[in-house]
Structures are given as structure tokens and as C-alpha cells.
Amino acid sequence: MAKPIEISNLSKTFRGKKGIRVDALRDLSLSIEPGEVFGFLGPNGAGKSTTIKILMGLITATAGSACLFGKEISTAQARLSVGYLPENPALYDFLTGREYLGFVGKSFLMAAADIEARSDEVLGLLELRDAANRPIRSYSKGMVQRLGLAQALLHDPDLYVLDEPMSGLDPIGRALVKDIIRSLKQRGRTVFFSTHITADVEAVCDRVGVIVRGKLEALDSVEHLMRSGIEGYTVQVSGGAPEEGCGYDFRPLKGDGREYYVPKDSFNRFIELISAAGGKVELIETRRKDLEEFFLEIVK
């Protein structure tokens, strides 16, 4: 089967007024596997939305090409099995929420009965039931964002392309979106979403790509990053002779307890020393660079 997203050597240069050129995207190559949740992480202005707009056929790349499920992005068919949430979506505000979903459903050639059933489902999921028959004009920013997500979910596509899905939402809304992404993964759907918040990536992603100033600077599985980010351990020890921890910093705890900081490389040696001295390990905690630090390092 063709990959949900296949991007090869994509570049985009904006030519502004007065001949100012902005290289928003430089030679981006990336492919997304079926069933994975991919976090497209980058600071503001990194080129995330530019990439996504190119994928959705809204703007054209200066160079390179991309396919969705093997179909060229310039064709309307490429978008048939994609649910897209634009960044800060603007939805026709003269329609009600339910009418908007009806419009989207018809665009994806869904049957009328399906549209109705699925509309109820997604409106309930995003807690928009009460507002469903009100014009979108009367919605708050967070409600529009949730309806944007609802319309992306409506036709139950295989691929989701979400541009900053958590932005504009309160903590409850953010948690809800994370839950939705997790359940999509369970059902084998592919999710590609952009964000500038590392915690969101940690919470739901299988893989992360870090984009800075239009260049893909890192691409790795989140699990591997988390493991390789381990720097050392905090170990609480009781009993034994304090001197035997020699060479390692410690601070005394209540009673005869001590807390050591042990770098990753010397952990085994440390455990040997401690047990030889009759010390008892009470607690081990990993000390790691989190994704945030990793991200900040790359951005610098």
C-alpha cells in the first residue's frame, strides 16, 4: 500500500512585495507510515503550516513533490481520504454547526443517513451538541476549533492532517483532543499534526520531526529520544558506610539515608560499590533531558 504521506525534496520560497524572498521550506523529505501518529514540531514561523498547505493543495511548492496515498497532491482525489483541520479554522459562519457538517459530508460523497449518524457522533464527541443548531457566527474560538476537528473526523478518513489542533482550547479541550488522537491510533488511523508544544508530542506521538527555519533538523521515534535523553539517575540509599559512595555527590536524607546523583555511564559501578559497602538501594529515579530541552538545543 502507498504511504499516507510521501514528501520528497519539497521547497517553498515566498516572493513578497518589494522582492523580499522568504525561504519558508528547504528541501524537506519525509514519509509517514500507515497507523503512526507523527508530531511535526517547530517554533513559530518554522514552516509547519506551509508544509501542510502544500499537502492540501492550497499553495504550490517551488520545488519537489508530494503524494497522499500515492496520489499527486495537485489532484482533488488526493484529498478524498484525508481529514484536514486548518490552523485557526474559519468555517462558513452563516451555517449552523450541523449544516456545516452536512456540507462537508456531501463534499466527501457520504450518504445522507451516514452524514446524520456521524454528525451526531462527532458533535457528541466534541461536546458541541447544544450548539449544533446555532449559527457558527455565535461560536467562541474554542468551539470553532472543536467544530473544525469534528468536520475532519466526520468521514472517518484514513489520514488526519491537523494544523495545531490544540491551539485555542482550554485544558479540558486539549485533553479531549489528545484522547481523540490516541483513539484514532488505536483504530489504525494515521495522524500528522503540527505543534510548537513538546508536551503534546510526548503525550501522543510515535515519531517526531523537528523543523526549524524551513529545515527538518531531527527525525526520530519519541521512545528512542526519551531513552537517549537519559543522563543519569538519582539513587536513594540507606545503611552502609557513606564513604563508599565516594566520588559521587550526595545529600543526606532523614535518618541514615543519602541521595546520590549518578551519571548514566557509572551506574553499574556505583551499584557494585554500594552493595559491597552494605548499602541498600531504596529508590532509583531516572534523570533525563526532556523533549523540551532536546527541542531547545536543536532550535539554537
Add this chain to the structure above:
Amino acid sequence: MYTLFSLNLKWIVRDRILQALLTASLVLIMLVPVLSSFSMRQSQELAVTLSLSFISFVLLVFTLVLGSTMLWRDIERRYTYSVLSLPFDRGTYILAKFLAVAFFIFAGALFIGLCAALAIKVSAVRDPSTLPLQWGRIAVSIFMDSLKYALLAALGILVSTFSTSFFMPFFSAVFIFLSGSASQDVYEFVTSSSGMKLNTAARVAARVVYYIVPNFGAFNFKLQAIYPIPLDPLQIVYAIAYFIIYTTMALSLAIWCFSRRELT
């Protein structure tokens, strides 16, 4: 296609501009019997003339407002992101916009036309004319007028596909309307003996404009509706063919432009 078409219809129906315009046109039409009664003789002819002019005016405002702003509003309010990322191609999107505007031009013409018929009837009954009322010709005249505005709407959409502001398509449409309405006269003047006295550059320029700008004079059947001048079927066929060809070209060009447009 139908999905986008009906979406646009809904938009126009719920738009306050349409409601305001329809109300205004009803008020105008109700003035017809009043105004025509001021005329000593020929109050029926005056009623027909006034009705046709009012209808034409309302349709013009309608076309300028909708034809040149619908696309702009989509882009300005960033609705294009959510709509054009659905599996529509841009050609369908442009055609649906045009058809929705054209539909409302014809529906509006029919609605105001029926009201006008009532107003004309009132004037005619109150002060009968020696000439019979030519309902058929009045209908033809209104229909041709609608074709003219549908063509203008297509041109308004064409300009919107490459402009970023509201002013450009709006004033282009105004300019096209004015020059298109005058182009037949100007052309005839330029090719007449008195026109020969102009310098060559001006004559060539006038000719170029004549061929580019649509000739709205071809859609003018008002005289036939008011006075007993027979309709020339050939002229009708010519006008319809002209409409089809010109509109097709304008829309094809619009689709071509819009397909290349960056929606940033």
C-alpha cells in the same frame, strides 16, 4: 458541484445584502404606478420604461455586489482553506460560484419582473394606451437584461480570481459595465465618417476596447418592449450565442487563473 452550488445559494439567501436589495426593489416597483400617473399621455409606456429601468438597476447593483465580492469574501475571511481543502477542484468551485450568482440574477429578475407586471397592469388599466401591452416582449427584454448581468458577473469573478482586494473587482466591473454599455455607440462613432477625423491611435484603441469589452448593447431589447417595434429573432439568437461564447471564455480564464492562485 451541486453541493457547492447550494452552499452558495444558502449564503446569498442568508445575506442581508440580498434582503435589503429585494426590499428596495419592491419599494421602487411600487413607485411605478405613482410616477407613471404624472404623465398626461403614455402612462402605460412610461410604466414599462420605468419598470425595465428599475429592474435593470437592481440587477446591476446585485451583480456588482455579489459577482465581485463573493470570491473576495471567501479569500478575505480565509474560508478558502476549509473549502478548497475538501475534495473539490478549483474549476468546480468557480463554476458553482458563477452559477449561484447567475441563478439569483435570473430568480431576482423573475421575482421583480412579476411585481413589475402587476405595477404595469395597474397603470395600464387606469389609463389605457392605444398600443397593446406586449407581455412577451417585456419578458424577452428582462431575460436579455439578465443575460447581460450574468455575463458581467462572470467578468467580476474573473477579476476576483487574480486580485487581492475588494476594490479591484468591484470597480473593474463598474468600468466594464460603463464601457460595455457605451462600446457599440463608440464603435459606430469611430467607424463613421466623423470618427475618421480622429487620429489613428485613438481609433485603434477604441477598436481594441470594442473587441475586448463585452458589447452590452447586444442585449438591449427595451425599445421593442415599449414601442411596437418587431423583435428580430436573429438578434435574439445572436445575443444568446454572444452570451454563451463570452461567458465561457471569461469563466475558462477565471478557472485557469484561480487554479494557479496561491491561497496563503
